[in-house]
Amino acid sequence: MSFLENSQKQVESDITFYGRGSYDLLVRPLEIESEIEKKQGIVPENYIGFGEGGISISQWNKIQERTDIEIAAPVASLGYFTGINTNIGLPFPEESTRYVAQYVTTDGINQYPISEQYVCAMLETAGTLPVRYKRWYPKFENIFSMSLVELCTGEAVQFPLPVTYHLLVGIDPLEEEKLTGIVFDGIDEEKPKTGYGGMYQSAYPNATLIPVLDNKDSFVPVELTGTIDRLDIGPEDTKNYRDVLGLSDEFKKDDVNIVTFHELLNISSQVREDFLTEITHLPPIQSENLTIDFGSKLNPFYQNTALRINEDGEISDLEAGDGYVQVLDLNNTSQYYRAGQPKYIENDGRLTVPKLGEKDGVPIYREVETLGMTMMESFDTQEPIWVIDPVGEFDPGEREETLASSPLGIYQQAPVTYTEEDGTVKTVKATTQPGSFVTPATSGVTNIHSASLIKGEQPIDAIRVKVAGIGGYTKDAAKKIEEVAKEIEAMGLHVSVVAGASPQNLEVDIEGLGTVTESWTTLGASGTLVSQWDLTNLILSIAFFFVAFTYIINRFLFWQVSKENELNTLTYLGWNRKYILKLLRLEILLLTGVAWAISFVGIVIYQILQDGPSSIYLWHTGLSIMTILILSLSVGKNSHRKKPTPKKGLVLKSMVLKNIKFYSKFIRSPFLQLIVVSGLSTYVYLSLTETVQQTNVTLLGEYVNLQTSGWHFLLIICAYLLAIFTLGEALSSLLTARQHEIGVFRSIGWKSKHILIFYLREITLWSACSILIGNILCIILFSNLYDMSNSMWSASVLSACGFFLLVVLFAVINLIYFLKKDLSSTLSLRRNKALKKSTYSYEVKQ
Numbered sequence: 001m002s003f004l005e006n007s008q009k010q011v012e013s014d015i016t017f018y019g020r021g022s023y024d025l026l027v028r029p030l031e032i033e034s035e036i037e038k039k040q041g042i043v044p045e046n047y048i049g050f051g052e053g054g055i056s057i058s059q060w061n062k063i064q065e066r067t068d069i070e071i072a073a074p075v076a077s078l079g080y081f082t083g084i085n086t087n088i089g090l091p092f093p094e095e096s097t098r099y100v101a102q103y104v105t106t107d108g109i110n111q112y113p114i115s116e117q118y119v120c121a122m123l124e125t126a127g128t129l130p131v132r133y134k135r136w137y138p139k140f141e142n143i144f145s146m147s148l149v150e151l152c153t154g155e156a157v158q159f160p161l162p163v164t165y166h167l168l169v170g171i172d173p174l175e176e177e178k179l180t181g182i183v184f185d186g187i188d189e190e191k192p193k194t195g196y197g198g199m200y201q202s203a204y205p206n207a208t209l210i211p212v213l214d215n216k217d218s219f220v221p222v223e224l225t226g227t228i229d230r231l232d233i234g235p236e237d238t239k240n241y242r243d244v245l246g247l248s249d250e251f252k253k254d255d256v257n258i259v260t261f262h263e264l265l266n267i268s269s270q271v272r273e274d275f276l277t278e279i280t281h282l283p284p285i286q287s288e289n290l291t292i293d294f295g296s297k298l299n300p301f302y303q304n305t306a307l308r309i310n311e312d313g314e315i316s317d318l319e320a321g322d323g324y325v326q327v328l329d330l331n332n333t334s335q336y337y338r339a340g341q342p343k344y345i346e347n348d349g350r351l352t353v354p355k356l357g358e359k360d361g362v363p364i365y366r367e368v369e370t371l372g373m374t375m376m377e378s379f380d381t382q383e384p385i386w387v388i389d390p391v392g393e394f395d396p397g398e399r400e401e402t403l404a405s406s407p408l409g410i411y412q413q414a415p416v417t418y419t420e421e422d423g424t425v426k427t428v429k430a431t432t433q434p435g436s437f438v439t440p441a442t443s444g445v446t447n448i449h450s451a452s453l454i455k456g457e458q459p460i461d462a463i464r465v466k467v468a469g470i471g472g473y474t475k476d477a478a479k480k481i482e483e484v485a486k487e488i489e490a491m492g493l494h495v496s497v498v499a500g501a502s503p504q505n506l507e508v509d510i511e512g513l514g515t516v517t518e519s520w521t522t523l524g525a526s527g528t529l530v531s532q533w534d535l536t537n538l539i540l541s542i543a544f545f546f547v548a549f550t551y552i553i554n555r556f557l558f559w560q561v562s563k564e565n566e567l568n569t570l571t572y573l574g575w576n577r578k579y580i581l582k583l584l585r586l587e588i589l590l591l592t593g594v595a596w597a598i599s600f601v602g603i604v605i606y607q608i609l610q611d612g613p614s615s616i617y618l619w620h621t622g623l624s625i626m627t628i629l630i631l632s633l634s635v636g637k638n639s640h641r642k643k644p645t646p647k648k649g650l651v652l653k654s655m656v657l658k659n660i661k662f663y664s665k666f667i668r669s670p671f672l673q674l675i676v677v678s679g680l681s682t683y684v685y686l687s688l689t690e691t692v693q694q695t696n697v698t699l700l701g702e703y704v705n706l707q708t709s710g711w712h713f714l715l716i717i718c719a720y721l722l723a724i725f726t727l728g729e730a731l732s733s734l735l736t737a738r739q740h741e742i743g744v745f746r747s748i749g750w751k752s753k754h755i756l757i758f759y760l761r762e763i764t765l766w767s768a769c770s771i772l773i774g775n776i777l778c779i780i781l782f783s784n785l786y787d788m789s790n791s792m793w794s795a796s797v798l799s800a801c802g803f804f805l806l807v808v809l810f811a812v813i814n815l816i817y818f819l820k821k822d823l824s825s826t827l828s829l830r831r832n833k834a835l836k837k838s839t840y841s842y843e844v845k846q
Helices: 002-018 035-040 057-064 131-136 173-180 196-200 235-245 261-267 269-280 375-381 448-455 475-489 525-562 564-572 577-610 615-637 655-662 664-695 699-737 739-747 752-785 790-845
Strands: 025-028 042-044 069-081 087-090 097-106 111-113 118-124 140-144 157-160 166-171 207-215 220-230 286-295 307-309 315-317 335-339 345-347 350-353 357-359 362-364 368-372 385-394 416-419 425-428 444-447 462-467 494-497 502-510 514-522
Touching (some): 002 525, 002 615, 002 699, 025 475, 057 069, 057 448, 057 462, 069 173, 097 269, 118 157, 118 235, 140 261, 166 173, 166 448, 235 261, 375 385, 385 444, 444 448, 462 475, 475 494, 525 615, 525 664, 525 752, 564 577, 577 615, 655 752, 664 699, 664 752, 664 790, 699 739, 699 790, 739 752, 739 790, 752 790
Parallel strands (some): 350 502
Antiparallel strands (some): 025 462, 025 494, 069 166, 069 462, 087 157, 097 111, 097 220, 118 140, 207 444, 307 315, 345 350, 357 362, 416 425, 416 514, 502 514
């Protein structure tokens, strides 16, 4: 009972300390729940409404102004935006070199091209100009893809960075800082900072700047892949190309320029393309793979400088000059995308996400809506636009694994993982295109006022509410949270209680990719934990108490059998029944008192060594007093047990069955005891195992179960020790009561092995029946409280078989012991008779 009490206290203590999370209530618009949330009470880690909105700023203000609300932090998903677009430069070549490159994005498993294939060839110049012009003379002449015209005009090799899209959300900086501890400096509604976007307002009078802070930990999954090929082209080869193409060496002194391969556009674009194709397919004399992983080096919005790859392959900021060009472009920042929820489909308890199509070759798993327009389009149409204006960064800090889940973790996400056939685990990422099945953490934040400019009067997707005056997730705290939730629901909003929620990992089948493991949130996980363990511990308490009760009664019945001759003698001597009962009760009091004292010493030692709770003394004393009362009240009801007499009724031919019927009064007590003990030993294992499995799906449940596993292990040991002790006691008492019968069998010539086999057949028969009944009752009880799985059936069968083998083993040991004891006493009796007879003969002869 103390183990059960400690187990329950451990559960409640862990949940009180870890179960609350960073906030208590998640307020959303009505009809926002998915079918999976309604059915199973689970939601993805980040489910911020995916841009639909539905809560007005005035509703948020009403919630924020409540005295029982400590924090009310709104969040509005604005969609997927891009920031400043720029370029990257590669090291200068030493000789004629061709660069072939393409940008790809990745989901961590596969790569998808997101740009054209760029070609830029730097050919050693022909060197035909007069010596006096050498200082203006370039070392290389270049031929390149048309999309590089703004970047590859000099001797530097440069490529434009691809346009990538990232999740942007609106928050209230002050409330968000109170909730997360993160400082959001620069996006205050009244005094926002102005960045590079401010330069565009004069040219775009209808543009509204949206101040944005970059997530410092954002990861942009973009790589530049290709080859760097050294070509066998010298100055003479370049001159031959120029001659064939009809390019002169005319030098234009006014603008310090020569006629380059680029001038082919003015002569014939087709000739230029044919020449570029020829150079592109020219076999290299040496080739080197080009792979540049931008990762955390590329900012989603605040990319206020171009990048450069140095000779060591490291990425650094590019400094304009020395032939490099820096381009900073906000043209695409005013066009954005809004993506819906992934289409999770449940099939036989398993979740699947279907592929909806592709966007520029990248798989799409959400409905994607295109909104806004580019700045060039706005310039032509004079339509009003919003321009993303990166003004700085914020630091979300290190991600910590938490036992309690506060869903809507918009800054950091638990990784989505994919396990390959060889067991390698890879992290799955959201691609740079909107529509990935992976919901990314936000890459940037703006203020809620700017969100309303973009989304309208009801921009807020969710409000995270922390109730005031609560220190831990106790039952009183849960009640207060529920009351506040009902009052907010009266405003026409949907409220989910997330205090006590906990993350869990789910396997999800992704079409076109495979099975991934995602982190989801189980709402009400703490309440489920408490109620599950409440039920399990209650049933176990009753079961253990029932076993103890049946054990005491069984032992008491056999004790009365052993006292039968003594009581009959006292009756024959004229003792009054009242004095006989008084004697029996004094004996019971003495026995239980000594037992209490001895066990009390053991409990004191245990309590000191294990620092156990003082309540163990109450359990010990209370159960001891209960035992005395039960035995004292029972002693008068059967103080004169009569010997079993044959009953008329069903005629049995089997001697074993006849014997069981004849000794039914002796057998029924251990029979009942075996039913209870075998059922308990199975039920304890099944209930603890199933409860752990059901509550282990969440991190909080896993932690709580880990903390209480020691108590559960002790409970299982207690169950099996009780089973062993009671089983041995029952068999021993039964054989003690039937020692006379063993003597009768010997007197009529039965050998020990015959008696052993006879009793073994009898014990195995009725014990098998009792074990079967006990396990059937266990399964009936268990299946009414839990789901009966195949593993549970297997465990029940194994437990029953194991217990039956244990009965047989104990029966054999007890029978051998009693047969040897009986045989030695019989031989001793015969020796005494023989000695008396010889003595008598000697005396007669004398």
